[in-house]
Amino acid sequence: MQQVADNIYLFQDTCNVYVVCRDERAVLVDFGSGDVLDHLEAIGVRHVQAVLMTHHHRDQGQGLPRAVEAGIPVYVPHTEQDLFQHVDEHWQAREIVNNYNMRQDRFSLLQSVPIAGTLKDYGTFSFGDHAFTIIPTPGHTTGSISLWLEQAGQRIAFTGDLIAAPGKVWSMAATQWSYNGAEGVTASIASLLDLKDRQADLLLPSHGHPIDAPGPAIDLLMERFSRLLQLRGQNPRLFELREQPYEAITPHLLRHRASIANSYVLRSDSGKALMIDFGYDFVTGTPLGTDRASRRPWLYTIPMLKRQFDIEHVDVVMPTHFHDDHVAGINLLREVEGTQHWAADLFAGILEDPARYDLPCLWYDPIPVDRRLPLETPFQWEEYTFTLYPLPGHTRYAVAIHFEVDGHTVLATGDQYAGENGLETNYVYPNRFESGDYVKSAALYQRLQPDLILTGHWQPFWVPDNYFEQIESFGAALESLHNDLLPDLLDLGTEGFLARITPYQAFIRGGYTIAYEIEVRNPFDYRAEATLRMVVPYGWEASVLEGVWLEPHATCIIDCQVQVPAGLLENRARIAVDLSIDGRRFGQQAEALISSR
Structure with missing residues (x-):
């Protein structure tokens, strides 16, 4: 056991395990094989209050079952929680054959371990008079964190595997998050720059020796990483976008240049800001996979936004629709910045209870809505007046946000149309697209006559001549083609x-x-009668459903109950409804999933 700072010891194991002491109690940063528990008495520690994990790799925590058995609470990075508490499901779902996903999530624990809680980015974990701040530092893994501790005038960062020595990392393979990309290299540079800005006095890595001259060590690693990116021809604008992530469209309207989906910022004269959409801030590349650990929102550019545009507070965030790339960072804005989340009543329920819905691109956690906004009803924020209009097409659950700024009429339209010219229809059938949706949106645009359209993934554009006529023509053609392609005698809808x-x-x-x-x-x-029968696994019980009469093309809601057997432990058990209408069998038309743990 080596003392590396006041009340901090290093135990070398499958990784460096750090023991932060206070009297006879301690917090452990990472856990390795768990052998550290056999050596604590030598430094006077009798009780371990918690284990704080920097990332999910097996060398960091293969001994965690021993911690759980000893009654020690385990806290893990919020993004990587499923790779601890539900890793059994991860192993069952992880692609192996024909695998193009190079993320090192197979270097995960072999069995699930219960956790006491998650370490949320920018939050704190208190231990006596010590307060650890959780800093998002993706690079070695997507969800990696560093733990920042200030004590006795010294700024200390427990950095996981972000850096191993001056100019060196523990693994280059870990930085490849797709088949042939360098996403983790770019993320590492961003994380290292953030760490350098914080002016740490001591870096305590998971592998390697403590680094007592962080500045030169970080500079050398960034220089080598930068040369590698240059050699690969990747991310040439990284430093430019970090220095200037936002650009002005008009004096009071900004666009985020470094996010997957565009975020827009409306500045008030009072120094407040309203954001339209906020998903993945400062993207360094998209990892393969769609599990929680593959998606990492953060607030990387918010300090720069405030400094460069004299913004005191991000007051409100307002999404155009519910998709993750437009909303993933909203919880962080609420929790860290105190931002209010205003959302259209049309999809507020989806944001607050995503598991309830069978829709694409849902965020993993509920996103509380602070104010529900009715459609087609003007409302005020600071000196601006907004109106939300239904905008079905890309998804049924989307709105166009209408407002005026700097003498221009603006319409924020999310992902409704694609392409730099805004002329490509961008519909997705499971988003509950209907064939006439783009006829409706063309009519809305024609009625509102915006000067400027803010798109979800392409450059905002000033509306050219004949634009409204063009999208009207495309919408009519799209509806006509669907009518030609789908059955004539019954309407199954586009889904x-x-x-x-x-x-x-x-x-x-x-x-x-x-x-x-x-x-x-x-x-x-x-008018026709519908008969329904619930299909459930053997031994389950479900309501017996009576027939119901439906008017032409009408929809109705039928209540039903399903009882799950006692003692069931199963992930994603399936139920379905078998449907007949007017004597015609349509079969098991809908399914739902039940997990019991």
């Missing part, structure tokens, strides 16, 4: 399904009953 079960996902204990709503639609142009 091709006549039933839907809500909630789509349920997480309960065995022995409990789940209440469901079954949405059924009549595909015929005459």
Whole structure:
């Protein structure tokens, strides 16, 4: 056991385990094999209050079952929580054959371990008079964190595997998050620059020796990383975008240049800001996979936004729709910046309870809504007046945000149209697209006559002559083609399904009953009777459903209950509804998933 700072010891194991002491108690940073527990008495430690993990790799925590057995609470990075507490499911789902996902998430624990909580980015973990600040430092893994501690006038960073020695990292392979990319290298540079700006006095890495001259060590590593990116021809604008992540469209309207989906910032004369959409801030590359640990929002550019544009506070964030690339960072804005989240009533429920819905691109956690906004009803923020209009097309659950700024009429439209010219329809069938949606949006644009359109992934553009006529023509053609392609005698809709079960996902204990709503639609142009039968696993119980009469093309909601057997431990058990209408069998039209742990 080596003392590396006041009340901080290093135990060399499968990784460096750091022991932060206070009297006879300690907090451990990372855990290795767990052998550290056998050596604590030598430094006077009798009780371990917690284990704080910097990332999920097996060398960091292969001994965690021993910590759990000893009753020691384990706290893990919020982004990587599933690679600790649900790693069994990860191993079952992880692609192996024909695998192009090079992320080192197979260097995870072999069995799940219960956790006491998660370490949320920018939050704190208190231990006596010590307060650890959680700093997001992606690079070695997408969800890696560093723990920042100030004591006795010394600024100390426990950096995981972000850096191993001056100019060196423990693994280059870990920085490749796709098949042939360098996403982790770019993320490492961003994280190292953030760490350097904080002016640490001591870096305590997971592998290698303590670094007592952080500045030169970081500079050398960044220089080598930069040469590698240059050699690969990747991320040539990294430093430019870090220095100037936002650009002015008009004096009071800004665009975020370094996010996956565009975020826009409206400045008030009082120094406040309203953001339209806020997903993945300062993207360094997109890792393969869609599990929680592959997606990392952070607030990397917010300090620069405030400094460069004299913004005192990000007051409100308002999304155009519910997709993760437009909302992933909203919880961080709320928790760290105290930002209010205002969302259209049209999709506020999806944001607050995503597991209830069978839709693409849902965020993993509920996103509380501080103010629900009705459609087509003007409302005020500072000196600006906004109106939200329904904008079905890319998704049924989207709005166009209409306002005026600097003498211009502006319409923020999310992902409704694609391409730099704003003329490509961008529909996705499981988003509940209907064939006439783009006819409706063209009519809305024509009615509102915006000067400037703010798009979700392409450059904002000033509306050219004949633009409204062009999108009207495209919308009509799209509707006509769908009418030609789909059946004439019955209307299955663009999705091709006549039933839907809500909630789509349920997480309960065995022995409990789940209440469901079954949405059924009549595909015929005459009144017809629908008969439904719940399909559940053997030994389960479900309501017996009575027939219901539906008017032509009408939709109704039928209540149902399913009881899960006591003692059930299963992930994603399936139920379905078998549907017939007017004597015609449509079969098991809708499914839902039940997990009991």
